[in-house]
Amino acid sequence: MWIRPRGLWDSSPVIVNVGQDSRQNPHRIQAAVNSPRGSDTAHYGVAKGHNPRMGFAYSDLRPYLDSLVPPRHPELVEMERYAAETNFPILGPASCHFCYLLARLAGARRVFELGSGYGYSTAWFARAVDENGGGLVHHVVWDEDLSDRARGHLGRLGYPPHGSGARTEIAYTVAEALGALRSTEETFDLIFNDIDKEAYPDTVETVHSRLRPGGLFITDNVVWSGKVIDPIQNDSSTEAIRRFTTMMSTDDRWVSSVVPIRDGLLVAQRR
Numbered sequence: 708m709w710i711r712p713r714g715l716w717d718s719s720p721v722i723v724n725v726g727q728d729s730r731q732n733p734h735r736i737q738a739a740v741n742s743p744r745g746s747d748t749a750h751y752g753v754a755k756g757h758n759p760r761m762g763f764a765y766s767d768l769r770p771y772l773d774s775l776v777p778p779r780h781p782e783l784v785e786m787e788r789y790a791a792e793t794n795f796p797i798l799g800p801a802s803c804h805f806c807y808l809l810a811r812l813a814g815a816r817r818v819f820e821l822g823s824g825y826g827y828s829t830a831w832f833a834r835a836v837d838e839n840g841g842g843l844v845h846h847v848v849w850d851e852d853l854s855d856r857a858r859g860h861l862g863r864l865g866y867p868p869h870g871s872g873a874r875t876e877i878a879y880t881v882a883e884a885l886g887a888l889r890s891t892e893e894t895f896d897l898i899f900n901d902i903d904k905e906a907y908p909d910t911v912e913t914v915h916s917r918l919r920p921g922g923l924f925i926t927d928n929v930v931w932s933g934k935v936i937d938p939i940q941n942d943s944s945t946e947a948i949r950r951f952t953t954m955m956s957t958d959d960r961w962v963s964s965v966v967p968i969r970d971g972l973l974v975a976q977r978r
């Protein structure tokens with residue numbers, strides 16, 4: 708299903724049943740890919756010998772985009788090395804650098820992470836918070852060993868635990884993340900979502916209630932390795948991501964866009 712707006716800024720859209728159709732009919736997707744607009748790319752600097760109509764492998768962009776991120780603190784490099792060695796799904800340099808940019812633009816000083824891992828994305832948010840004047844980043848994961856590991860990394864990066872009196876601190880919670888967000892009374896400038904994908908649709912109302920107006924809600928994995936546009940993929944995670952993305956894109960309380968960096972970030976601002 709997709710939405711055709713009535714007018715330029717008209718908030719009462721007409722709903723057209725096309726997306727559903729596309730899932731059932733892969734030829735519609737192929738038709739869009741092959742449309743004459745594809746030839747627009749010929750106007751931009753394309754490497755000699757490369758036929759832009761053939762497209763390119765999306766995954767080939769990743770090392771290129773990562774290579775554009777400025778050199779990192781040795782502790783972050785170690786965290787990247789560990790992720791590569793253990794196949795742990797961190798966001799990686801390009802996505803995190805983009806989140807860091809967004810957090811800076813939002814002037815974020817109160818950040819809540821849903822599903823934090825061992826603190827790689829937390830470190831980037833903490834850096835933005837610190838550069839915005841200091842504040843608090845909530846690291847929330849249900850694995851105690853990951854929480855402990857994060858304490859070590861983030862401490863060595865100069866971000867001590869909450870209560871230390873430092874300018875920028877990390878609050879650690881070992882719990883189910885959405886429940887932890889529900890049980891806080893605070894409101895946040897930015898909430899970042901990287902939990903189990905089946906729970907994505909459940910995040911919308913809680914996050915809305917805990918985000919200040921104008922605050923940012925960023926969600927990872929909305930491209931899901933391309934499964935979201937593959938009509939034969941109907942597993943529960945893929946369906947939940949599709950449902951979440953449709954909810955966020957059609958809800959007037961949010962301004963949202965999908966940014967196809969790495970595995971796709973959905974960036975939304977609460978109106």
Ligand SMILES: C[S@@+](CC[C@H](N)C(=O)[O-])C[C@H]1O[C@@H](n2cnc3c(N)ncnc32)[C@H](O)[C@@H]1O
Nearest residue numbers: 797798822823824827828848849883884902903
């Ligand atoms: C993809 S990893 C996070 C990576 C992190 N954002 C980074 O880039 O460094 C997600 C982590 O959240 C945990 N997790 C998933 N769903 C969760 C939930 N509902 N509550 C708490 N932790 C969760 C997983 O076990 C995993 O450790």
